[in-house]
Amino acid sequence: MLHTLAITLLIIVSIALIAVVLLQSGKSAGLSGAISGGAEQLFGKQKARGMDLVLHRITVILSVLFFLLTIAVTFFQV
DSSP: OHHHHHHHHHHHHHHHHHHHHHHSOOSOOHHHHHHHHHHHHHHTOSOOOTHHHHHHHHHHHHHHHHHHHHHHHHHHHO
């Protein structure tokens, strides 16, 4: 029973995580954007605001749920 519930929740969280990641806007495009975008992200010059901040927080929450549910599915499988 718990195994089925954990798998169902895992599928729902997986689909939601994919949707949230696809909704986020890209930071930069091209080779020059990849180099400077990585530096900006590392040093925190570019602060996320508005919808990007909300999507980032939802992504973090869903990714933690994904890992916890994956462990739960493995645990309940036995």
